[in-house]
Amino acid sequence: MFWDWEYAFEVLPVLAGASIITIQATVLGFILALVLGLIFAIMRMSRNRAISGATTAVVEFIRSTPLLIQIFFIYFVLPEFGIVLDAFLAGTLALGIHYATYCSEVYRAGIEAIPRGQWEAATALNLSPTTTFRDIIIPQAIPPVVPALGNYLVALFKETPLLSAIAVLELMQTAKILGSQNFRYIEPITLVGGFFLIFSLIASAANRYAERRLSTIGKR
Amino acid sequence: MVRFSGVTKRYGDLTVLDNLDLDVAPQEKVAIIGPSGSGKTTVLRMLMTLERIDDGVIYVDGRPLTHMESNGGLVRANEKYLRSVRGDIGMVFQHFNLFPHMTVLRNCTEAPINVLGLPKAQAEERAVELLELVGLGDKLGEYPQRLSGGQKQRVAIARALAMRPKVMLFDEVTSALDPELVGEVLNAIRMLGKQFQLTMLMVTHQMGFAKEFADRVCFFYEGKIHEEGPPEQIFNAPERERTQQFLSAVLEAG
Numbered sequence A: 001m002f003w004d005w006e007y008a009f010e011v012l013p014v015l016a017g018a019s020i021i022t023i024q025a026t027v028l029g030f031i032l033a034l035v036l037g038l039i040f041a042i043m044r045m046s047r048n049r050a051i052s053g054a055t056t057a058v059v060e061f062i063r064s065t066p067l068l069i070q071i072f073f074i075y076f077v078l079p080e081f082g083i084v085l086d087a088f089l090a091g092t093l094a095l096g097i098h099y100a101t102y103c104s105e106v107y108r109a110g111i112e113a114i115p116r117g118q119w120e121a122a123t124a125l126n127l128s129p130t131t132t133f134r135d136i137i138i139p140q141a142i143p144p145v146v147p148a149l150g151n152y153l154v155a156l157f158k159e160t161p162l163l164s165a166i167a168v169l170e171l172m173q174t175a176k177i178l179g180s181q182n183f184r185y186i187e188p189i190t191l192v193g194g195f196f197l198i199f200s201l202i203a204s205a206a207n208r209y210a211e212r213r214l215s216t217i218g219k220r
Numbered sequence B: 001m002v003r004f005s006g007v008t009k010r011y012g013d014l015t016v017l018d019n020l021d022l023d024v025a026p027q028e029k030v031a032i033i034g035p036s037g038s039g040k041t042t043v044l045r046m047l048m049t050l051e052r053i054d055d056g057v058i059y060v061d062g063r064p065l066t067h068m069e070s071n072g073g074l075v076r077a078n079e080k081y082l083r084s085v086r087g088d089i090g091m092v093f094q095h096f097n098l099f100p101h102m103t104v105l106r107n108c109t110e111a112p113i114n115v116l117g118l119p120k121a122q123a124e125e126r127a128v129e130l131l132e133l134v135g136l137g138d139k140l141g142e143y144p145q146r147l148s149g150g151q152k153q154r155v156a157i158a159r160a161l162a163m164r165p166k167v168m169l170f171d172e173v174t175s176a177l178d179p180e181l182v183g184e185v186l187n188a189i190r191m192l193g194k195q196f197q198l199t200m201l202m203v204t205h206q207m208g209f210a211k212e213f214a215d216r217v218c219f220f221y222e223g224k225i226h227e228e229g230p231p232e233q234i235f236n237a238p239e240r241e242r243t244q245q246f247l248s249a250v251l252e253a254g
């Protein structure tokens, strides 16, 4: 028989357990991407040429090299400099840093869309740069870009199987192990695919909902 | 109170203000009129430190605004110094520039809390007072989008005043308004002039208002003060041809 239901039900609980790791890596990685992305975006706008230039260079470099290489770098190369991270941490860190560069572009677009008059009003009221960002710019820049950030959440989620390359026991790696133990790959790999499909669909729906909500809030 | 001394501003090859000298006494109300592109907005923007100046010095209350003293000489002011001197000046913009994500009240307390360090309760008390003064005591919890242009501009005036500036700048504050809303904003400005000891510089196309309210009128032409004097003189007996032409064109249109 092409598809073995019994085997599928046998591996399902194991995969469900592994999905927790996948979700953890996604959530932690994305939180890091959101925070670090904002820091990148603000540093790139710095009036200090050295800071903005260096940040731009770093962001461009990370964005234009493959995530897999960055994962390997953090996991296999950093230990040579005395920084040893376990596989999960190394992988999540790489995901977070890589997606931070995408998020920083999104933030930047959001910030650049703020009318100049808002900055000028902040200056005329003598607000400090910190207060201007915190109270005036960021609260207006982020709501319109939430959908774009949401898309990167889904994209990051779909890239978590790359962590199997450093043997993080997330879904893909677990499926591979199950497959090799039982000499049957169809069921575990298909189930993993189905899992990603379902979660991506849920996340996209949530994103569309957020988009609608934001557009109604924007009209208040 | 405010002194421009040989101030020049260029954008590339274009000299927008050419060696400008202007002295404004404490509590003096100066109306700035002139054709579009003559540099009126630029004067206010430089005073608000929104633009750098290319030459000359601006003094506010005897202190150099654009420059700071260093080793007995004057050097270009840095951001920190600008922050320390800018507090004396408030500005109201043509397009309001209210913070759309904040209520009317919060628009008026944001800077007093974060810049002056006032406790929230005290900042709110003061903001409510000012908003009542401009006739918006019933709009405290509204967001700017729900307000008419005239109401927005009055919030912007209250917001600037909440910082207790000594000098207020108005840049064509009624130009973006429907004609029937102009009066309420001008009334608010009139009232401030009486209630507070403010020095005011206003760029305006409301010649009637300038005539009645200003102590002095400056006619700008091509980046220079082409003619200035008390309103009666400028409006009733302008001496120079450009001024006469401008005024007759404006009167024709208005």
Ligand SMILES: Nc1ncnc2c1ncn2[C@@H]1O[C@H](COP(=O)(O)OP(=O)(O)O)[C@@H](O)[C@H]1O
Residues within 6 Å of the ligand: B011, B016, B034, B035, B036, B037, B038, B039, B040, B041, B042, B043
């Ligand atoms: N940021 C800028 N870059 C280049 N030119 C500018 C800029 N701002 C103003 N100008 C030019 O400076 C001149 C004076 O502008 P402005 O002070 O706004 O005039 P007014 O307010 O009297 O209409 C205009 O010719 C305008 O095109």
Ligand SMILES: [Mg+2]
Residues within 6 Å of the ligand: B040, B041, B042, B172
């Ligand atoms: Mg102008």
